[in-house]
Amino acid sequence: MSFPLLTATAALPAVGAIATAAVPAARRTAAKWLALFFSLATLVLAVVVLVRFDPDGDRYQLTESRAWISDFGVRYELGVDGIGVALIALTALLIPFIILAGWHDADPLETKSSRWRPTQGFFALILAVEAMVIISFEATDVFLFYIFFEAMLIPMYFLIGGFGDRAHAGSDEKASAQRSYAAVKFLLYNLVGGLIMLAAVIGLYVVAGNFSLQEIAEARANGSLDMATNTERLLFLGFFFAFAVKAPLWPLHTWLPNAMGEATAPVAVLITAVVDKVGTFAMLRFCLQLFPEASKWATPVILVLALISIIYGALLAVGQRDIKRLVAYASISHFGFIILGIFAMTSQGQSGATLYMVNHGLSTAALMLVAGFLISRRGSRLIADYGGVQKVAPVLAGTFLVGGLATLSLPGLAPFVSEFLVLVGAFARYPAVGIIATLGIVLAALYTLVLYQRTMTGPVKPEVSAMPDLRVRELVVVAPLIALLIGLGVYPKPLSELVNPAVKHTMSDVQKKDPKPEVEAAK
Amino acid sequence: MNPVNYLYLAALLFAIGATGVLIRRNAIVVFMCIELMLNACNLAFVAFSRLHGNLDGQIIAFFTMVVAAAEVVVGLAIIVSLFRSRHSASVDDASLMKL
Amino acid sequence: MNTENLIALLVAAPLLGAAVLLCGGRRLDRVGHWLGTLLAAVSFVIGLVLFTDMLGKGTEERSLHQHLFSWIPVEGFQADVAFQLDQLSMTFVLLISGVGTLIHLYSIGYMEHDERRRRFFGYLNLFLAAMLLLVLADNYLLLYVGWEGVGLASYLLIGFWQHKPSAATAAKKAFLVNRVGDMGLSIAIMLMFTTFGTFAFKPVLEATAETSEGKLTAIGLMLLLAACGKSAQVPLQSWLGDAMEGPTPVSALIHAATMVTAGVYLIVRSGAIFNGAPDAQLAVTVVGAVTLLFGAIVGCAKDDIKKALAGSTMSQIGYMILAAGLGPIGYVFAIMHLVTHGFFKAGLFLGAGSVMHGMNDEVDMRKYGGLRKYMPVTFVTFGLGYLAIIGFPGLSGFFSKDKIIEAAFAKGGTEGWILGSVALLGAAITAYYMTRVMLLTFFGEKRWEPDAQGNAPHPHESPKSMTIPMILLAVGSVFAGGFFSIGDRFMHWLEPVTHHDHGDSPLSAATVTGATMVVLVIGVSLAWAQYGRRPVPSVAPRGSLVTRAARRDLLQDDFNHVVLVRGGEHLTRSLVYVDHTLVDGVVNGTAASVGGLSGRLRKLQNGYARSYAVSMFGGAAVLIVATLLMRAV
C-alpha cells in the first residue's frame, strides 16, 4: 500500500515528544528548538494531507487499515473526511504558535535542582498531546479513537498540574494547591465521561460485532444492522456524555474555567482550541453517524443545553474578574454555538459548526495568547490590576482588540462567518432557538468590550506604566493568527468547500433535508 | 464402614487446620496448622487412590510430602530470620502492609 | 472601459489606506494624514467618474452590478461579495466620500497636536471603507458587514481619546447599543433566508409580492430595530449624546452626516418590504415622530454645544425615518433631507469644532458668547448652517423639511394629521433650540473666564485647512436643497429606486409652507425672548422639571442604568455564585462523599496477614458454593 501519510502525521509529533524529552537537562534551548522543529515538520505533513485530500472524492480518504486486536475485531483504521482534515490542519497550525508562545513558560526556577528538567517535559507533553489529538481526528475505528481520546488526558493532566501560571494571586502553596485541584478536576470530569463512553463502546461492539465506523455506519444505513430504539438511545447517550464533557456543555463545564485559569496561557489554548475540539468533532462523526435516530430523538434537549451554554457562559464571562477565566467562559458560550450548529441538523448549521471549530480555535488562540503576554508582563490575572495599557503598549492592545473582536465575531473576521451560519442554520429549523441564540452576540460584545475597556483604556496604572510592547517572538505568534482571522473572514471559500461534502454526508446519515424557503415552497 | 469416611475425616482435619491458620498468631503454630492441612489432603489422596484402585493418588501424596518438606525448611528459615529481626514470632508483628 | 470594475475601488482605496496607516508604524506619522486624505479623495473622484458615467446612461441601465467572488458558499446558502451601484447608492457614495474627504481635510488641522494623528486617519479611512461597503453591498449580509464595520469604526473613533474613561465608556456604550440593533438586522436576514432562500436585494425585493404580510411585517420590524440602533432612534438613541466624547470631526462625519443615516438607507432600500407591511410602516413613522420630538426637546436643554447638536441630529433623523415610514410618498424626501442634513449638520459640527478649537476645547455654551467678532468665518458658515437647518426659505433645509411635512400630511387620515402636526411642532422646536445655540455662542457679551490654571481662552479663527471645508459645506447647505428640488431633479433621479408617488395631501403645499413659516417665526422669537434680550447666566439655572429631565436625556440613561446595568450586574453576580456553589458544588459534593466512603472502606485493609487469609478463605468457600450450585442447576 502507499505511504501511510496519516500515520506519519500522527507519529511525527510523538517521535518529537520522545526526542524532546530525551534532551539533557542543560540543553534547555536545544529542546525548545527541537520541539519547534518537529511541530513545524508536522505542519508540513498536515499541509501535504490538505493538498492530497480531494473534497469531492470519497468520504474517507488516505485510509489505512491494519489488523490490530483481531480477537475483538479492533482494527487500526485511519481515514479523514473534510472535517477531519480541517481540524488536523488547525491543530498542526496552532501547536507551533503554542510552543513559541510558551517559550519561557517552563524555564526552571532557580530554586529547583539541576536534575529538574521541566522544559523538556513541557514541550514533550505538548507534542504528545498533538500526536494524540491528530490521531483521534484520523481514527475511523471506534476503539482506536477511544484509546487516544482517553490517553490525551494524561499529558494534559501533567501540563495543567505541573506547569501552572506563574502570575498567581495567592502564595506559591495556594497556587500549587489550586493548580492540582484544577488538574484533578479536569482529569476526573473527563475520566467519568470516558468511562461511560467505554461502556457504550463495549455495548456497540456487542450490538454491532466490530468497531469499524464505516462498516457499522454502512450497516446502519442499509438497514442490515438495526438496533432496538432503547439500545441505540443508551449507546448514543454514552457517547454523547463523554463528548459533552470534553467540549464543555452546560452543566458539565465547570472544569474548564479552573483548568484554563490555572494553566499557562499556551496550555489553556491547547485545552480549548485543540483538545476540546475532539469532543465536538466526535459528536459530528460518531454520534450522528452511528446513532442517527437517537440523535434526532435527543436533539431538543441538546439544543436547550446548548442555548443555556451560550447565554450562561456569556453572562458568567461578564461577571469574571480574572482575564483567563473570562476567556474560558467565553469559550463555553462558543462551544454552545458549535453544538447548536451540529444538532440544528441543517447544512448551514453543520457547516457553520465545523467552520466554527476552526475559527474559534484561531480567535481564542489569538485572544488568549495575547492575554498571556499581558499577564506575563504584569504578573497578575486580575482585570482590576490593569488600565491604560493601550497607551504604553499600543501594539499589544491592538492585537488584543482584534482578538476580542474576533471573539465577538465581528463581520469581516473569521468567526462571524461560522457564527452566522450556525444562527441561520438553527433559525431555519427552530426560529425561537435562533433568536435566543442571537442574544449571545450582544453579550459577547459586552464581555469583550468590558474586558478591553478595563484593561486597555483609561488612565495608565502606575504598575503598567513600564510595560514593554510585544516582542518579536510574540509578534511572530500573533501576526499570522490575525492574518488568518481576517483572511478566513473575507475569503472562507476554500475552507467551506473543504467541509461541505462531509456535511452533505452527515446530513444524509441523519436523513434530514434542509427546510425549504417559504417562497419556493409556495411555488 | 464405607471408606468414604476417610474423606470426611480429611475434610474435618483440613477445616481445623485452616481455622488454626486463621486464629493463631505464633508463626510456628500457623505453620503446623498448614502441615495439618497438607496431611489432610494426603489422607484424601490416599483414600482416593484406594477408591480408584490405582496408585496415582499415593504418588501425588508422596510428592506433596516432598514439597511440604521443602516448604517447611524454607518456611522455618524465614521464621527464624523473622524472629531474629523482630524478636517475635507473631505474624501480626509483620504487618508492614498496613497503611 | 467597463465602469463596473471601478466600484470595488471605491471601497478598496480607503480600505488600503486604513491597512497601511494602522499597520504602517511610526515611520508614517509624518505623511499619514495626507495619505489618508488622498485616498478619501481618490474614492470621491472615482465616485464622480461613476456618477458622470451614470448620468450618461439611460434610466434603465443606470444600475451597475459587480460580482467580486463567492463569499460563503454553503449548501443552500449563497453569500457573495458583490456590489450594486444604483442611483440611491450613488447618492450616498457621493455624500459619504465628499463629506468624508472634507472632514479628512478638516481633521488635518484639528488633530494637529495629537501624537496619534496617523491612527486617527487610519480609523477615518476604515470608516469610509465600511460605510461605502454598506451602501454598495448588493445583499443584506454584505450590508451587515459594512453595518458592523461602521459600528467598529465609530467605536474606535468615539473612544479615540482612550485615556479619558468617559470616552472609553461612551465608545463601549455606542457599540453595545448598536449591537442590539444588529441583532435585529441579523434576525431580519435569517427571516429573509428562511422566507426567500436568499438575502440579495434583487430577488428579495422582487419576491415580496408573493409573501405573507406577517412575514414581511416581522422582517420590517427587525429592520426597524436595526435602524433604531444605527440611527439613534428611540428607544436605542441613548448612545448618540455620549458619542460626542469623540473628536469633533468624528461627530461631524459619523454622528451627523453619514453613519447615523444608515438606518434611513436601510429602510429606503428595503422599501418593497415595508410597502408590503403597513403595520411595520406605521411603527417606523411612530418611531420617527417620537424621536423627532425627543431629540428636539433634549436639544433645547443641553448647554454642551455638541450635545445640543447631537439632539438636533437625532430629531432630524427622526424626520427622515418618519418620511421613510410614509412609504413611496416619503422615501425620496427622506433621502433628500438626509443629503442636505449631511451638508448643514456637518457644517454645524465643524463650526462647533472650530469654536472649541479656539476656546481651549470648552464645550459649555454658557461660557461662550459674542464670538462673532473673534471668528468671523466660523460665524458665517455656522450661521448659514443654522439658517439651513431651521428651514429658512431658500436654503436646503427649507425644501427638504417642508417636503417631509407635506408628505406627512399627505399620508392621509388621522395618522396623516397627527404626523404632520408632530412634524410641524418639531420644526418649531428646531427653530427654538438652534436659535438658542446661535445666540449663546455668537451673540451677547463674552462670558468666558480663566480656568483653574488661570489661562484664559483667547478665541481665534481656525487655520485654512479647517475653514475651507466649513465654507464648502456651507455652500452645500445653502444651495443643495434648491438644486435638488427645482424641477424635482432629485425625485426623478431616485425614481427608479423609490417609485415615488404623490399622496393626496389634504392641505396645499402653500398652506404647509405657510404653517412652517409661522412656527419657525414663533420658535425663533421665543428663543430670542429667552436668550437674546436678557444676559445669559454662565451657570445653568436649575430650570423646570422638564428642563432637568431633558438635560438628563429625559431620564432614558437613568432607566437603562437602573434596569439594564444594575439588573445585569446582579444577574451576573448571582450566576457566578450559582455556578460556583450549585453547579460546581454538586460535583465537589460527590467527590467529597466518594472520598469519605473510600476512607471508611480503607479500614478493612488492616495489613494483618491473617485477616487477608480470612478473606481468601471465605472467597474460596464462596467459589466452591458457586460451583456446587452451578452443578446443582
Next chain:
Amino acid sequence: MTALAAYTTSTGEAFQFWVLGTVAVIGALCTILMKKAVHSALCLAGTMIILAVFYLANGAYFLGIVQIVVYTGAIMMLFLFVVMLVGVTAADSLKETIKGQRWLAAACGLGFAILLFAGIGNASLKDFNGLAKANEGGNVEGLASLIFTKYVFAFEITGALLITATVGAMVLTHRERTERAKTQRERAEERVREGKHLPPLPAPGVYARHNAVDIAGLLPDGTPSELTVNKTLRERGQIRDVSSEALDDLRALEQRSTDRLERPDLRRTDTGRNGDGDRAEETEEASK
C-alpha cells in the same frame, strides 16, 4: 481384600478408624488450641502418626512409613528445634487482637467443613475398587514403577526443588558477619573503659539440697542476685528464688539451738516443721 461393587471395610478397620480418627481430631484441635508451641507440636506429631496408621490401613504402606519417618521423624523434629530456638515458653496469648477475627475464622472453618462434607456427600462414592490389583507386585514396587516412568519428570523437578529449598534455607538463616570479631583483649579493654563488672560473674547459688544453675546466689543480706543466673534463664524468667528457704533454715537452726539450751517451745517448732514441709512440696513442684 477383594474388590466388590458396594465396598465395605472389615469391622477391625472400622473400629480402628473410629477410635483413632477421634484421637486424630482431638490431636488436631489441641494443635490449634494449645497455648504453648511445644504442646501444639507434640499434638500434631500424634495426629500425624495416626494418619500414618490410616495410610497403612488404606494400603499405602510406603506412604505410611514415609509419613512416620519423614514427617513425624524429621519435619516435626525440625519444628521442635525451631521452637527451641525461638523460645519454648514464648507462648502467645490466645487473646485475639484483630476484632472479630476469631469468629470469622471459626465461621469460615465450620462453613468450609460443612461445604466439603456436602461436596463429598453429593459425589456418590459408593464403589471402591480397592488396591488389591494395584498392590499385587508390592506397593513400593508399584509406586517406584510409576515414579520412574510416568512421573519421572515431576520426580526430577521435586529433586531440584529440594536442593533449592536447602540452599534457600541456608541463605535465609545464614547471618553475614559485617565487622571483624573482637579479640579477647579488645573486649577486656572495652569492659574496663565502660566500667562494667570486671571480675567473672558470681556463681549461682549451690545448696546441699539441690544445686542448679537456675537458682540465684544470695547476697549477704539473703536477697538473691540476678547476676548469678545465666542470661537466657533470666530472660525466660526461669529463676527460682529460694532466699526464703535459706532464711527459714536459719530460723530452724536457731530453733534447734534453743531446743538444746532450754525446754522446747511446741508452737514454734510446729509452725517451723509445717512451713518446712510446705516448702519442700513447693520445691518439688518447681524442680519439675
